Amino acid sequence: MNSNLYALFAARFPKDKQACAIEVPESKATGAARYYTWDDIERATAKIANLLAKIDLPKGSRVAVQVEKSPEALLLYLATVRAGLVYLPLNTAYRESEMAYFLGDAEPGVVVCDRRNFSWLSRLAFKSGARHVFTLNDDATGSLLERAGHCSDQFALAQSAPDDLAAILYTSGTTGRSKGAMLSHGNLASNVQVLKDYWRFTSKDVLLHALPLFHIHGLFVACHCALISGCKTIFLNRFDTAEILQKLPRSTVFMGVPTFYTRLLSDPGFDAETCRNMRLFISGSAPLLTETFNSFIARTGHTILERYGMSETAMLTSNPYEGLRIGGTVGMPLPGVSVRVVSDTDAYCAPDEIGNIQVKGPNVFSGYWRMPEKTREEFTDDGWFKTGDVGKFGAADSDAKGYLSIVGRSKDLIISGGYNVYPKEIETVIDGMEGVLESAVIGVPHADFGEGVVAVVVSKSGCKLDETTMIAALKSRIANFKVPKLIHVVDELPRNAMGKVQKNRLRELYSIK
Numbered sequence: 450m451n452s453n454l455y456a457l458f459a460a461r462f463p464k465d466k467q468a469c470a471i472e473v474p475e476s477k478a479t480g481a482a483r484y485y486t487w488d489d490i491e492r493a494t495a496k497i498a499n500l501l502a503k504i505d506l507p508k509g510s511r512v513a514v515q516v517e518k519s520p521e522a523l524l525l526y527l528a529t530v531r532a533g534l535v536y537l538p539l540n541t542a543y544r545e546s547e548m549a550y551f552l553g554d555a556e557p558g559v560v561v562c563d564r565r566n567f568s569w570l571s572r573l574a575f576k577s578g579a580r581h582v583f584t585l586n587d588d589a590t591g592s593l594l595e596r597a598g599h600c601s602d603q604f605a606l607a608q609s610a611p612d613d614l615a616a617i618l619y620t621s622g623t624t625g626r627s628k629g630a631m632l633s634h635g636n637l638a639s640n641v642q643v644l645k646d647y648w649r650f651t652s653k654d655v656l657l658h659a660l661p662l663f664h665i666h667g668l669f670v671a672c673h674c675a676l677i678s679g680c681k682t683i684f685l686n687r688f689d690t691a692e693i694l695q696k697l698p699r700s701t702v703f704m705g706v707p708t709f710y711t712r713l714l715s716d717p718g719f720d721a722e723t724c725r726n727m728r729l730f731i732s733g734s735a736p737l738l739t740e741t742f743n744s745f746i747a748r749t750g751h752t753i754l755e756r757y758g759m760s761e762t763a764m765l766t767s768n769p770y771e772g773l774r775i776g777g778t779v780g781m782p783l784p785g786v787s788v789r790v791v792s793d794t795d796a797y798c799a800p801d802e803i804g805n806i807q808v809k810g811p812n813v814f815s816g817y818w819r820m821p822e823k824t825r826e827e828f829t830d831d832g833w834f835k836t837g838d839v840g841k842f843g844a845a846d847s848d849a850k851g852y853l854s855i856v857g858r859s860k861d862l863i864i865s866g867g868y869n870v871y872p873k874e875i876e877t878v879i880d881g882m883e884g885v886l887e888s889a890v891i892g893v894p895h896a897d898f899g900e901g902v903v904a905v906v907v908s909k910s911g912c913k914l915d916e917t918t919m920i921a922a923l924k925s926r927i928a929n930f931k932v933p934k935l936i937h938v939v940d941e942l943p944r945n946a947m948g949k950v951q952k953n954r955l956r957e958l959y960s961i962k
C-alpha cells in the first residue's frame with residue numbers, strides 16, 4: 450500500500466474536477482480574481498513533481514522553500530510530497546544569517562525563493578550543496594513554473610511508507626540553535642483524518658484562509674483540512690480586516706491566531722450578520738484571552754473553538770464541536786492522542802494540579818533533524834514527548850473536567866502575533882552589539898500581538914546606547930517579528946540569589962503601556 454499523503458488527498462478530491470478548489474479574490478496585489486479547479490491542482494502538481502523528479506535527487510532530499518504566500522506555493526508543497534521529497538518551508542521574514550543556518554543544517558537538494566532574494570540565497574544554497582535554485586514569485590512567475598510548464602501533467606505518485614519524511618519544520622531553539630522537527634507522511638495523515646471528522650469538515654465548506662503557509666497552522670491544519678474534504682478555499686495572501694469582513698459572508702470556516710480575532714473585534718463593522726454563513730471559528734498557536742472568547746460570543750453569537758498543537762506534534766487537543774467549549778482551555782485530547790500532565794519526576798498530577806504536558810500518538814514526530822541527543826532528551830524512556838508547555842486538567846468536580854489548560858511555557862518561549870520568539874536567540878544577537886554588556890529579552894502582554902518582545906539592556910561602562918539605533922540595527926539582522934518593540938537601557942539586571950535574571954520582575958517593570 451502506498452502511504453504517500455498526496456494519495457489520501459487525491460482520493461477525496463470531488464468527482465467534479467472542474468469545481469473550484471481555490472479562489473484568490475481580486476485585490477490590488479493580485480489584480481483580477483483567479484480560480485483553480487481540482488483538475489488544475491492535479492495537473493500543476495504533476496508538472497512540478499516531474500520537474501523535481503528529473504533532478505534525480507536521492508530519496509529523502511529536502512526542498513527548502515522561502516517564498517511569499519500564493520496558491521503556487523501550496524502547489525509546490527503538494528508536488529514535493531507527490532514526488533516523495535521532503536518539504537521544508539521557511540518564514541519569509543528570515544534574513545541572510547538565519548537562512549545560512551537553515552540551509553547549512555538541512556542541506557536541501559533544491560531551494561526555491563523569491564526573485565528578490567535570488568542572488569544572496571542562491572549563493573548560500575549552492576554552498577550548502579543544493580543542485581538547483583528556482584524562483585517562485587507571488588504573481589505566479591519565476592523559473593520554477595517556467596521550467597515545470599515544459600513537463601508532463603501526468604505523474605506516477607512516488608511510493609512512500611508511513612514513516613517516510615514528508616516535511617521538516619524548523620522551530621527556534623532555546624539554546625539558540627533551531628531544531629528541524631521531522632514529520633512523516635503517517636504523522637500528517639493521521640492528524641488530518643482526525644481533524645476532518647472532529648471539526649465536521651465536508652465538501653460543502655468554504656474555508657477562509659488568511660494564515661501564512663510556512664507554519665503548521667496555515668499549511669497542515671488549514672490547507673490539509675480543505676484538501677481532505679474537497680472543499681473550496683478562499684485564499685488571501687495575508688490577514689486584512691476589511692478583506693476578511695468582505696469574504697466572511699461567503700465562508701463557513703475560519704482559522705486564526707488570537708491576534709486575528711482581536712483585530713476583527715476592534716472593527717465595529719464585524720457583527721453577527723457578517724458571520725451569517727459561518728459554522729466554525731478556530732483559534733490556536735497562542736493563548737486566546739478569555740476576554741476575547743467572551744466578547745466574540747457577545748458580538749457574533751459564535752463560540753470560538755480553541756485547539757492546541759505544535760510543530761513537533763501537529764494538533765493535540767481541541768474543544769468539542771458539539772458540547773461545551775470552555776474559554777481559557779484548549780479542550781480535550783483528540784481521538785488517538787494521549788496527553789498527560791506530570792511532575793518533574795514524571796509522576797501523574799491530579800486534576801487541577803499544574804505540571805508538564807507530555808504527549809503520545811501517531812501524530813507525534815520522530816525527532817529533530819540530525820539532533821539525536823536533543824531528540825532523546827525530549828522524549829521519556831517510555832516514549833512520551835515533552836512539549837515544554839506547562840498546564841493542568843480541570844478539576845474533577847468542575848465543567849472543565851478533562852479539559853486541558855495551558856498556564857505557561859517552561860521553555861520561556863514568547864509568542865508574538867502567533868510567531869515563536871525564543872529570548873535566548875535575540876539576547877545572543879543583542880549581546881554581540883557594540884557597547885552592550887548583557888541583555889534580557891522578555892514577552893509582555895500586547896493588545897494586538899498577544900505578547901510583545903521587549904529587551905532590557907545593560908551597557909558596558911563608559912558606553913552610551915541609543916535604543917532607536919539598536920532597533921534599526923536589529924531589523925537588518927533578524928526577522929521583524931523578533932525585533933523588540935521596546936528596548937530599555939538599565940544599570941543592572943535584577944537577579945535572584947542563584948544569580949539568575951529575574952524575568953518575572955522585568956515583566957512587571959517593563960510592560961508595554
Ligand code: AMP
Pocket residue numbers: 620665732733734735736737755756757758759760761779836837838855858862864869
Ligand atoms: P508552534 O510549534 O509554532 O506551533 O508553537 C507551539 C507552541 O504554541 C506550543 O508549544 C504552545 O506553547 C503554543 N500554543 C499552541 N496553541 C496554543 C493554545 N491554543 N494556547 C496556548 N498556547 C498554544
